Amino acid sequence: MKILITGSKGQLSQELQLALAGEGKVLALGHKVLDLAEPMQIRQQVRLLRPDLIINAAAYTAVDPAQDNRDQAFAVNATGPGVLAEEAAALGIPLIHYSTDYVFDGRKREPYNEEDHPAPLSVYGASKLAGEQAIQAVGGQHLILRTSWVYSLHGRNFLLTMQRLLQERDALSxxxxxVGAPTWAGTIAAVTAEMVRKWRTGTGGPSGLYHLTASGETSWYGFACSIAQHLERQGLLRARLEPIQSTDYPTAAQRPLNSRLSCARLQRDWGVELPDWETALHQCLGNTGNFQAIGGHQATQTI
Structure with a gap:
């Protein structure tokens, strides 16, 4: 099987490359080769490579800058996925695409399910919702997997930012x-690989929209506290953590207060197990806290 993954250096793409290495030939294309903002380039690459599966792991993820770069965010997050869906449908192959909790406004008290009405608060959220809708409008085989608070040991994310700041500062708010579920990119990749295997053997669930996050919930402060505990065990913790309200930390883009997603449909239809977010964090950090002091080199495995 030939698997085309958009993006090559992103945190999710790198984990997918590892998780899918045994499933066939994996082709991870960076934005210089396949730019989601360039429809003709997308079509040319897909038609040239003729993959058996397309996985869209690339996205415009800069939430605050997106407020001032609406056209770019929509080109990458909405138009590009729609073109991928058209090309996948023309080849008669599946498309797997990732979306976000930011399609919701966070006002619901319970975890969101797939039937809940989206109401994004930001340009980023609106662009990701438009991408979902573009794929659904094509109507080919697809999986849209909404996730939340993604982190890994690659790229830029909350985990690595906290690792650095907790070692540099005396106090951190x-x-x-x-509230949501921090979700390791490795968990997303492992579940995706399991779904690919089930799809190929005819034992998977139906196409469509699913929520895919770690189980359990916490706040950004709670997530930071867990990261701090790992650092403390290694004698690397410096900062004192302080909880604050979101109103005390204004940002260009408004975030949902409730980012919890119910994954019951995914577990029922596809029979996958989702780890607790703290268990997944331990996995990501190698159970002992896979940190190095600031200034050290942190090795990553790439393909």
Whole structure:
């Protein structure tokens, strides 16, 4: 099987490359080769490579800058995925695409399910919702997997930012009234690989929209506290953590206060197990806290 992955250096793409290495030939294309903002380039690459599966792991993820770069965000997050869906449908192959909790406004008290009405608060959220809709409008085989608070040991994310700041500063304030499920990119990749295997053997569930996050919930402050505990065990913790309200930390883009997603449909239809977010964090950090002091080199495995 030939698997085309958009993006090559992103945190999710790198984990997917590892998880899918045994499933066939994996082709991970960076934006210089396949730019989601360039429809003709997308079509040319897909028609040239003729993959058996397309996985869209690339996205415009700069939430605050997106407020001032609406056209770019929509080109990458909405138009590009729609073109991928058209090309996948023309080849008669599946498309797997990742979306976000930011399609919701966070006002619901319970975890969101797939039937809940989206109401994004930001340009980023609106662009990701438009991408979902573009794929659904094509109507080919697809999986749209909404996730939340993605982190890994690659790229830029909350885990690596906290690792650095907790070693550099004496005190650090972190928002405590936004609640969700931190989700390791390795978990997303492992579940995706399992779904690919089930799809190929005819034992998977139906196409469509699913929520895919770690189980459990916490706030950004709670997530930071867990990261701090790992650092403390290694004698690397410097900062004192303080909880604050989101109103005390204004940002260009508004975030949902409730980012919890119900994954019941995914577990029922596809029979996958989702780890607790703290268990997944331990996995990501190698159970002992895979940190090095600031200034050290942190090795990553790439393909």
């Amino acid at each position: 972190v928002v405590d009234d936004e």
